[in-house]
Amino acid sequence: MRRLATILGVAGLLAAAILFGAWLLRQQGQGQLVWDRPTVKKTIQTFAYKVYGNSHLENGRYFMSKMVFRNTGKKAVTEFSVSYQIPGYIDWTTPDALPQIPPGHTVIKCFYPQFPKKVTEIKNDTPSALETKIRWNDGSGPIHEEVVRDEFIFRGVNEIEWTDLPSNEIVNWFDDFVNSDLLAAMVTPNDPVVTEYAAAITEKLGGALAGAGGDKDKIAVMAGLYNYMIETGMRYAGGMGFPETVGDTHTTVQTVRLPRDVILSNNGLCIELTLLWASVLEHLGMASIVFVIPGHAFIVVPLENELNGLKLVPIECTAITPKAVDRQGLVSFPKAYEMALGELAKALKETGVYIAVKPQQLQIRGIVPPELPDINIDQVKRIIASRKPVLLRR
Amino acid sequence: MRLLSLIVLLFAVCFGTRSVKAETPTQETQIDLDSVGDGTVEIKEHYTAQAWLRWKASVGDHPDWVVRNEKRDFAAWEFYDFSFSKDEVSRISESKMKVRALAQIAKDGNYALDKLPSGLHLVTGKGNEWIFSGFSQEDETEQTVHVSLPGEASNAHIINPDTSQTELVYSIVRPASKSSPLLLLSGGFGAFGILMLGISLRAPKIHRQRQPLSIKTVTQAPAPALPDSSKWQLIGRTPGGRTIRLEITDAMFSSNGGRLVLGRTAELCHVVIDDGSVSKQHAQIRREGGSFMVADRNSSNGTAVNGQFGQRPFDEVPLKDGDTITLGEVKLDFSKG
Numbered sequence: 001m002r003r004l005a006t007i008l009g010v011a012g013l014l015a016a017a018i019l020f021g022a023w024l025l026r027q028q029g030q031g032q033l034v035w036d037r038p039t040v041k042k043t044i045q046t047f048a049y050k051v052y053g054n055s056h057l058e059n060g061r062y063f064m065s066k067m068v069f070r071n072t073g074k075k076a077v078t079e080f081s082v083s084y085q086i087p088g089y090i091d092w093t094t095p096d097a098l099p100q101i102p103p104g105h106t107v108i109k110c111f112y113p114q115f116p117k118k119v120t121e122i123k124n125d126t127p128s129a130l131e132t133k134i135r136w137n138d139g140s141g142p143i144h145e146e147v148v149r150d151e152f153i154f155r156g157v158n159e160i161e162w163t164d165l166p167s168n169e170i171v172n173w174f175d176d177f178v179n180s181d182l183l184a185a186m187v188t189p190n191d192p193v194v195t196e197y198a199a200a201i202t203e204k205l206g207g208a209l210a211g212a213g214g215d216k217d218k219i220a221v222m223a224g225l226y227n228y229m230i231e232t233g234m235r236y237a238g239g240m241g242f243p244e245t246v247g248d249t250h251t252t253v254q255t256v257r258l259p260r261d262v263i264l265s266n267n268g269l270c271i272e273l274t275l276l277w278a279s280v281l282e283h284l285g286m287a288s289i290v291f292v293i294p295g296h297a298f299i300v301v302p303l304e305n306e307l308n309g310l311k312l313v314p315i316e317c318t319a320i321t322p323k324a325v326d327r328q329g330l331v332s333f334p335k336a337y338e339m340a341l342g343e344l345a346k347a348l349k350e351t352g353v354y355i356a357v358k359p360q361q362l363q364i365r366g367i368v369p370p371e372l373p374d375i376n377i378d379q380v381k382r383i384i385a386s387r388k389p390v391l392l393r394r
Numbered sequence: 395m396r397l398l399s400l401i402v403l404l405f406a407v408c409f410g411t412r413s414v415k416a417e418t419p420t421q422e423t424q425i426d427l428d429s430v431g432d433g434t435v436e437i438k439e440h441y442t443a444q445a446w447l448r449w450k451a452s453v454g455d456h457p458d459w460v461v462r463n464e465k466r467d468f469a470a471w472e473f474y475d476f477s478f479s480k481d482e483v484s485r486i487s488e489s490k491m492k493v494r495a496l497a498q499i500a501k502d503g504n505y506a507l508d509k510l511p512s513g514l515h516l517v518t519g520k521g522n523e524w525i526f527s528g529f530s531q532e533d534e535t536e537q538t539v540h541v542s543l544p545g546e547a548s549n550a551h552i553i554n555p556d557t558s559q560t561e562l563v564y565s566i567v568r569p570a571s572k573s574s575p576l577l578l579l580s581g582g583f584g585a586f587g588i589l590m591l592g593i594s595l596r597a598p599k600i601h602r603q604r605q606p607l608s609i610k611t612v613t614q615a616p617a618p619a620l621p622d623s624s625k626w627q628l629i630g631r632t633p634g635g636r637t638i639r640l641e642i643t644d645a646m647f648s649s650n651g652g653r654l655v656l657g658r659t660a661e662l663c664h665v666v667i668d669d670g671s672v673s674k675q676h677a678q679i680r681r682e683g684g685s686f687m688v689a690d691r692n693s694s695n696g697t698a699v700n701g702q703f704g705q706r707p708f709d710e711v712p713l714k715d716g717d718t719i720t721l722g723e724v725k726l727d728f729s730k731g
Binding site: 011018019058104107 | 471580
């Protein structure tokens with residue numbers, strides 16, 4: 001009995017030692033953090049700099065940088081953090097930290113930079129770089145740190161990049177204008193220059209305009225704006241965008257001035273005039289649509305009731321310059337409406353090839369205009385006042 | 395006639411209402427999450443006629459374009475494994491994708507699903523099944539999102555409800571480490587082993603019942619008598635006062651290779667001394683010619699001759715007539731009988 005107990009005791013301790021050794025072996029191992037090269041925007045469109053800082057906009061797709069981390073080890077990765085720097089514009093950000101990344105987990109870190117408004121002072125393509133600092137502890141010893149550097153380009157404040165798709169993914173017209181929603185950031189209803197312009201129109205028309213009224217009032221406002229432009233010498237200015245290749249993306253970069261520049265210069269491209277229309281109408285309380293079709297853009301205002309089969313009033317903004325629409329004499333407001341109506345109906349009912357940018361809705365969602373440099377408003381008033389209309393019709 | 399007009403009017407209203415409802419675009423989304431935050435997303439979209447026309451103009455019959463558009467629209471996600479199908483008649487498209495980090499682990503160790511479309515309201519949320527619905531201004535569609543959390547999820551709740559920053563937060567109760575059973579078993583065996591060893595060390599020495607002296611006789615063919623055939627005796631007393639008288643003969647030596655083992659256990663000895671202080675095999679007496687040698691057999695209490703213990707076990711000491719052997723606490727006088 002005593003011998004049996006001794007044998008059992010030794011056997012039990014031996015089994016315990018073996019099992020404990022197996023348990024110790026299982027405790028071996030460490031975390032292993034892996035990641036792919038970051039996805040970094042090759043260009044930043046400075047007029048829309050606020051868009052890149054909004055992580056809740058459009059499912060977060062306006063990030064500047066995206067990194068996918070994965071712990072492929074057996075133990076948790078601890079003390080993980082990511083921080084960013086854009087030298088000259090953004091200092092090292094507060095680290096975005098996680099106490100631990102368990103084994104088998106994926107973590108996606110997107111950077112939404114809070115650019116300073118000084119980026120709107122950039123007039124031409126300006127190279128810059130994003131630096132990403134990654135810190136982590138995989139249990140092997142000291143904390144690891146790695147800095148990744150990626151170069152990019154700041155676009156000038158008046159440059160819109162219509163698409164940033166890789167060349168091999170451009171398959172149709174829509175792909176060439178995939179960034180059209182950013183046009184909402186060029187609609188500036190609260191810009192003091194636009195405010196003064198709208199005030200001048202209101203004053204000349206002798207009373208409050210729009211907003212509160214029905215379809216009739218809306219059309220009256222549009223007619224007033226159209227005629228004011230003609231009579232104060234606003235002109236359609238020709239010009240085209242130019243294709244440009246950035247990295248592996250095929251893009252059409254176009255110089256599009258902001259409404260304030262159109263007002264001060266008293267001329268604009270079709271898209272610039274349309275953006276000015278949208279800014280003035282929005283300031284006056286009217287929603288509008290920047291309607292883009294292949295090679296052209298014009299303004300459209302929604303109505304409550306149908307007019308000629310549509311609850312929309314389109315206006316050919318470039319008709320303020322007769323030559324732009326192949327006319328000799330003055331193009332009246334109804335004629336400008338008629339010209340645009342044909343294009344609008346064709347797009348809506350036949351081709352389906354159009355993009356309808358709704359600035360008010362997009363701005364509510366977060367595609368907002370930049371903070372613009374201060375301007376001498378007295379000088380603006382003088383400039384606007386100097387363009388006294390010869391004849392003003394409602 | 396008036397009744398007929400009323401019927402026609404009612405029919406028109408009902409039919410018209412159904413027509414309006416039928417043209418409302420809808421989107422149904424099913425999100426299934428696993429225990430590490432990855433998951434699958436299935437989106438079923440029903441288009442209006444005009445929207446279907448535009449959708450066909452933009453992506454047409456190219457599922458790869460659909461994948462490209464989804465990846466662009468959800469660029470902040472991490473897709474893999476995408477499939478797509480469409481029904482031209484019903485104007486329905488169905489996308490299914492696998493996504494990593496659909497719900498991400500947060501600083502507090504909880505998981506957060508923040509990829510819910512804005513404009514949705516919680517319809518019902520209980521346990522691991524949550525349903526949201528509402529009208530999306532972004533897509534101008536009626537949307538329903540059904541979220542299924544993993545079985546290990548607990549404490550699911552909504553933060554920032556009815557905003558663009560609505561999140562579904564939950565924690566994961568993880569099962570005990572796979573290596574814990576090993577540790578438990580190790581501990582169990584260890585405890586058992588210690589217990590057994592404790593029992594063996596503390597086990598009382600078994601004292602045999604007091605029995606009459608027994609002399610093991612060897613039932614073999616009698617050996618040829620030595621020229622000087624003699625008997626020897628071991629006579630003594632146990633500590634308890636019991637008399638011991640043992641007889642040793644030449645025949646016993648002859649039958650056992652000239653050596654007799656003395657001890658407590660009959661099966662292991664030639665001469666049995668029944669006392670607790672005597673080991674099972676305590677000592678031996680070897681005959682060499684006409685003389686005797688006694689040696690201790692590594693007993694617990696030792697063997698002495700005339701009070702002198704041997705240096706080491708199995709060291710032989712001469713034994714002469716009249717000597718006293720002490721085995722444990724039993725003293726025996728060795729004499730020629």
